[in-house]
Amino acid sequence: MRALILALSILTIVASAPGANAGLSSSPRDSGAPAETAVATADADQQTENQIGLTKAKRRAVQRGLTRLGFGTKINGTFDDQTRAAIARWQEERGYPATGFLNAAQHKVLMAAATEAAKSDRQARRHAGGRARSSRNAGGPIGAIGGAMHRVVGGIFGR
Template sequence: MRAAILVLFILGIAAGAQSARAGLSDTPREISAPADAAALADEGTQQSEDQIRLSRTKRRDVQRGLARIGFNTKPTGKFDDQTRDAISRWQEQHGYPKTGFLNAAQHQALMNESADAAQDGKSDHTDRRHGRTRRGGGGIGGPIGAIGHVVGGIFGR
């Protein structure tokens, strides 16, 4: 069995060597813009924010979203100075005009970023014995992890 693993290992190295000889690709890649150009041109104003018709609940969602991605806000449902400042800093960080008011495109981008952060947070879990947060399952995953698992089982890890 060990000989079979050794042969497979050597074949894997030989197959990888062919790819390595091919070298780097010189094909140009498309790079997308960080923000929609139309959204950048249309800065957020009190009027654009009024057009979104944010209810008190949706305003709280915006405030929770800002807090989730690292901007200090309290979910009161009212956009006070602290919230306007957080929106301004978020806009600046993303290349939008720094107004403190959202337009529809910015609101959607903020909520998407917040939802992504919430999804990332669900994959974190705390090791309560040591007070540390670990990402994912705590081990090597994918094909490398599978090989380690098989080899560890064969050689009695």
């Protein structure tokens, strides 16, 4: 019986090998072209950013979006030098003038790209077998069995 279980386990591992080679994508995500290119590429400054009416919560959402897209910054709701630099890097990568400030069209494009990235991240986690992590940090089903055996043996020998 053990040999059969071992053989099935090995076959499962071999069958899932092509999926393991997929790994993380190194190609940039398609953020989509801005709907209004002329407006999106227009210079942004403090005045255009003020017109968006970003509350502290919306500023945190922008910071989360930047981080999700790979432009890491603190998520504190304050557009400090680090956040301005992340916005400028994002703008430069997208072909916008790298001012470090957003206009309404850029804000819309940034938030749409961040939402799309979040969806693909959730789908990737779902397809990666996210249910195995719900075994109370025991390391999956095998770890749960080993943890149960450890508690039984420890209980018998007074550990």
